[in-house]
Amino acid sequence: MHVLLTAGPTYEPIDPVRFLGNRSTGKMGYALAEAFVAQGANVTLISGPSQLPDPASARIRTVRVETAAEMFAEAAKVAEAADVWVFAAAVADYRPVQVVTDKIKKSGETLTLELVKNVDIAATLGQCKRAEQFAVGFALETTNELAHAQDKLHRKNFDLIVLNSLRDVGAGFGHDTNKVTVLDAAGQIVNFELQSKADVARGLVSLILARRAPTA
Numbered sequence: 001m002h003v004l005l006t007a008g009p010t011y012e013p014i015d016p017v018r019f020l021g022n023r024s025t026g027k028m029g030y031a032l033a034e035a036f037v038a039q040g041a042n043v044t045l046i047s048g049p050s051q052l053p054d055p056a057s058a059r060i061r062t063v064r065v066e067t068a069a070e071m072f073a074e075a076a077k078v079a080e081a082a083d084v085w086v087f088a089a090a091v092a093d094y095r096p097v098q099v100v101t102d103k104i105k106k107s108g109e110t111l112t113l114e115l116v117k118n119v120d121i122a123a124t125l126g127q128c129k130r131a132e133q134f135a136v137g138f139a140l141e142t143t144n145e146l147a148h149a150q151d152k153l154h155r156k157n158f159d160l161i162v163l164n165s166l167r168d169v170g171a172g173f174g175h176d177t178n179k180v181t182v183l184d185a186a187g188q189i190v191n192f193e194l195q196s197k198a199d200v201a202r203g204l205v206s207l208i209l210a211r212r213a214p215t216a
């Protein structure tokens with residue numbers, strides 16, 4: 001089984017020294033890569049900038065990228081051959097319209113950056129998903145969590161979506177623990193206890209393996 005896994009944030013350059021980014025650390029994605037390998041899979045881990053070292057396992061090929069465009073280009077190379085797609089990356093929704101070559105100098109009291117929408121990696125690949133392929137997305141919502149997650153699952157052609165909780169102490173960005181709820185296309189919901197990201201990863205991988213169409 002070959003797994004395509006996106007992880008970490010993306011950094012969108014503004015000028016030679018600045019970027020737009022987010023607080024994703026990559027912990028959840030890297031833990032998923034290890035958990036898939038523990039079940040005998042080979043993983044292509046496409047990672048945005050993360051402090052975490054490349055996983056040591058020979059079964060994980062780590063591809064480092066910076067921007068959403070680079071992440072998309074690398075994901076597109078392996079998507080067709082992968083049996084399972086997991087989109088754990090926190091992809092920047094927008095990037096600066098232009099990347100200026102010289103450092104922006106401080107001048108007026110306000111500064112306006114014009115942004116343009118990035119490619120939606122999951123949604124774009126989702127349009128070419130074959131029946132035997134299995135796609136898993138992540139979502140972090142602060143209002144109408146279940147409804148928004150359900151909507152994303154359908155829009156992006158996911159088989160499962162993992163909803164991250166920000167409400168629970170010790171869950172989410174930078175923490176070692178996470179509390180997630182998994183939704184499927186039939187509206188079935190699986191609640192996970194607050195636990196370490198390694199344990200959440202193991203639980204998600206067993207759920208994914210149990211749910212995906214048996215082809216291998």
Ligand code: CTP
Nearest residue numbers: 087088089091118119120121122137138139140
């Ligand atoms: N995703 C992606 N490419 C993007 C944006 C999101 O592949 N450009 C993936 C994420 O990795 C995640 C899922 O889509 O698995 C949902 O991401 P999210 O940011 O919650 O969805 P958006 O469609 O960007 O909606 P919004 O940020 O407005 O809630």
Ligand code: CA
Nearest residue numbers: 090091092093
């Ligand atoms: Ca987004």
